[in-house]
Amino acid sequence: MEKFKIEFDRCKGCGLCTTACPKNIVVMQSEKLNKEGFSTAVCTDLEACTACALCAVMCPDCAITITKA
Amino acid sequence: MNKVLMKGNEACAEAAIRAGCKSYFGYPITPQNEITAYMSKALPKIDGGVFVQAESEIGAIHMVYGCAGSGVRCMTSSSSPGISLKSEGISYLAGADLPCVIVNVQRGGPGLGTIQPSQADYFQATKAIGHGDLKIPTLAPNSVQEMVDMTVKAFEIAEKYRTPVIILADGLLGQMMEPVSFGEIENNAAQYPYGAYGHGNKRERNIINSLYLDPLKLEEKINERFERYAKIAETEAAAEYDKDATIVVAAYGSTARVARSAVDKARAEGINAGLFRPQTLWPFPVKQLKEATGNAKAVLVSEMSMGQMVDDVKMALEFKLPVEFYGRQGGFVPNPDEILKKIKEISNN
Amino acid sequence: MPSFKRPNALIDMPTHYCPGCTHGIIHRLVAEVIDEMGIEGDTVGICPVGCSVLEYVYFSCDMMQASHGRSPAVATGIKRANPDKFVFTYQGDGDLAAIGTAETVHAAARGENITVIFVNNAIYGMTGGQMAPTTLPGQFTQTTPYGRDTVREGHPIRVSEMLSTLDGVAYAERTMTVDPKSIANTKKAIRKAFEIQKAKKGFSIVEVLSTCPTNWGLTPLKALDWLKENMLPHYPLGVYADKGGNE
Numbered sequence: 001m002e003k004f005k006i007e008f009d010r011c012k013g014c015g016l017c018t019t020a021c022p023k024n025i026v027v028m029q030s031e032k033l034n035k036e037g038f039s040t041a042v043c044t045d046l047e048a049c050t051a052c053a054l055c056a057v058m059c060p061d062c063a064i065t066i067t068k069a
Numbered sequence: 070m071n072k073v074l075m076k077g078n079e080a081c082a083e084a085a086i087r088a089g090c091k092s093y094f095g096y097p098i099t100p101q102n103e104i105t106a107y108m109s110k111a112l113p114k115i116d117g118g119v120f121v122q123a124e125s126e127i128g129a130i131h132m133v134y135g136c137a138g139s140g141v142r143c144m145t146s147s148s149s150p151g152i153s154l155k156s157e158g159i160s161y162l163a164g165a166d167l168p169c170v171i172v173n174v175q176r177g178g179p180g181l182g183t184i185q186p187s188q189a190d191y192f193q194a195t196k197a198i199g200h201g202d203l204k205i206p207t208l209a210p211n212s213v214q215e216m217v218d219m220t221v222k223a224f225e226i227a228e229k230y231r232t233p234v235i236i237l238a239d240g241l242l243g244q245m246m247e248p249v250s251f252g253e254i255e256n257n258a259a260q261y262p263y264g265a266y267g268h269g270n271k272r273e274r275n276i277i278n279s280l281y282l283d284p285l286k287l288e289e290k291i292n293e294r295f296e297r298y299a300k301i302a303e304t305e306a307a308a309e310y311d312k313d314a315t316i317v318v319a320a321y322g323s324t325a326r327v328a329r330s331a332v333d334k335a336r337a338e339g340i341n342a343g344l345f346r347p348q349t350l351w352p353f354p355v356k357q358l359k360e361a362t363g364n365a366k367a368v369l370v371s372e373m374s375m376g377q378m379v380d381d382v383k384m385a386l387e388f389k390l391p392v393e394f395y396g397r398q399g400g401f402v403p404n405p406d407e408i409l410k411k412i413k414e415i416s417n418n
Numbered sequence: 419m420p421s422f423k424r425p426n427a428l429i430d431m432p433t434h435y436c437p438g439c440t441h442g443i444i445h446r447l448v449a450e451v452i453d454e455m456g457i458e459g460d461t462v463g464i465c466p467v468g469c470s471v472l473e474y475v476y477f478s479c480d481m482m483q484a485s486h487g488r489s490p491a492v493a494t495g496i497k498r499a500n501p502d503k504f505v506f507t508y509q510g511d512g513d514l515a516a517i518g519t520a521e522t523v524h525a526a527a528r529g530e531n532i533t534v535i536f537v538n539n540a541i542y543g544m545t546g547g548q549m550a551p552t553t554l555p556g557q558f559t560q561t562t563p564y565g566r567d568t569v570r571e572g573h574p575i576r577v578s579e580m581l582s583t584l585d586g587v588a589y590a591e592r593t594m595t596v597d598p599k600s601i602a603n604t605k606k607a608i609r610k611a612f613e614i615q616k617a618k619k620g621f622s623i624v625e626v627l628s629t630c631p632t633n634w635g636l637t638p639l640k641a642l643d644w645l646k647e648n649m650l651p652h653y654p655l656g657v658y659a660d661k662g663g664n665e
Binding site: 020058060066067068 | 436
């Protein structure tokens with residue numbers, strides 16, 4: 001399973017998650033807009049992700065699921 | 070049957086408890102304080118009994134909303150200005166289809182008015198008890214015994230149709246003492262299955278709510294509710310009346326007792342008068358009034374107000390009979406001779 | 419197994435909240451506490467009038483919708499008749515500290531054994547950004563277009579401080595949800611409040627400073643900064659009442 005999984009259409013593009021990532025690898029730059037018209041958060045480097053879940057903690061929409069290996 | 074001498078207010082409270090109402094929320098206001106006081110004394114002694122003196126009538130009615138919403142039989146009582154405050158909560162109770170009993174021991178208004186008896190909340194109870202499309206079954210006792218019987222009946226109607234029910238008494242009924250029998254009142258209180266009291270992981274969650282942002286759903290909900298109202302109108306309208314009278318005196322509550330005396334006096338003087346006493350104000354007993362006025366040439370409505378039941382009487386009679394009015398205000402109870410004089414005037418016309 | 423996922427007490431569906439509104443975080447924290455205490459089946463939540471009016475849609479426990487400000491009275495009715503159930507209200511600043519002040523203060527004074535989650539974002543969100551009882555001096559809103567003038571519009575109410583003077587209040591804490599650490603603290607406070615209720619110790623309230631990016635006219639990230647810069651000095655975080663003893 002992916003460590004960082006975002007429910008694409010659930011993300012409202014607020015960016016709160018980006019403030020919490022200690023590795024600065026969560027950014028607001030999805031390639032396309034979701035069905036609500038938001039540019040969503042993506043993890044740019046899954047290798048570097050430590051699955052700390054701080055991004056998910058910040059998410060007001062429960063859009064991020066974190067799975068530890 | 071054993072009879073005890075009790076005040077109307079106390080008898081109402083005792084009847085509610087015997088019917089299985091263990092939760093009461095109120096706020097002091099004259100002339101209904103004996104209900105609150107009685108509950109405060111009796112309920113803490115009952116297993117599971119709940120008495121809360123709320124911070125306001127608004128607080129009390131919303132405690133009723135919470136308690137009824139959690140599926141528990143409950144009631145509140147107040148008097149006219151307090152009922153105005155409860156108006157918000159009554160609308161929400163109706164909107165969420167929650168049963169409860171609300172007693173209004175009417176006093177005079179508008180404003181602070183007087184603490185003396187009145188019947189000036191007829192319009193409020195039957196036409197405009199809260200915002201939105203709603204009706205509240207309204208029972209009108211005229212004796213301490215009926216304070217008992219109608220309290221029991223009120224819970225029955227409330228739970229059968231999932232609606233708040235109002236007992237529209239007045240200061241005279243609340244304060245006067247009469248021998249009363251409690252007979253065999255059945256305690257059949259059970260938690261409402263639709264209540265929000267914790268699903269216990271055993272059923273779907275219950276939601277108590279009056280908000281419908283989808284116009285179709287709100288319209289459907291209101292229509293469904295009005296179908297229930299139609300059933301109430303069909304089955305619950307009640308009245309006591311004389312038949313074949315030429316002059317029918319229509320009066321409810323305390324005024325009906327005075328009207329009874331006036332009618333009896335008129336009969337003793339050879340006038341064919343009769344009494345029509347609605348026991349439900351909404352639904353108004355239309356069929357019964359038509360039957361009572363089959364031979365009538367005129368109707369006299371008497372109330373402790375400027376004449377709030379008059380319109381309902383006229384409409385029930387489809388404006389086919391002359392409808393006169395005699396009332397007192399300010400806390401006065403009409404006396405039999407005043408009504409008799411009016412009956413004679415009509416009789417002589 | 420996922421190490422972080424939506425709590426069961428929060429139904430899997432999108433919310434109606436604006437992007438970056440911290441209502442969603444606070445909802446989740448309440449749901450996580452309900453999950454962790456295993457009390458979903460014994461809990462009744464009450465939603466207010468305000469942005470969180472639709473809260474009943476989101477929680478999987480039994481829910482009740484109350485009229486504006488009356489949640490503490492509604493909660494009183496539920497709790498008194500069902501003393502072994504958990505009852506929480508979730509109220510905004512207008513609901514709790516303006517129209518519902520009497521219900522709030524008296525439920526607290528009576529020591530009603532309920533938990534109040536008070537979301538303070540210093541503005542009326544749902545109606546479009548009018549002055550709230552907690553709007554800061556100088557703050558611009560739709561109804562304080564020249565900034566809240568304390569001579570004209572009065573002073574904001576510090577709810578946690580005010581309620582902590584009442585003997586019925588067993589627990590009062592002010593927290594915020596601006597970063598993972600403050601979110602963890604908020605969750606701890608909510609857990610504590612529910613534990614206080616479980617122990618039947620009286621009224622518990624957690625005041626959560628929250629953002630309203632939409633009506634503050636800020637981006638979600640700038641709103642977090644605005645909260646820290648402007649709300650924190652006026653509304654210091656901390657525990658204002660704790661009669662919980664040692665747990």
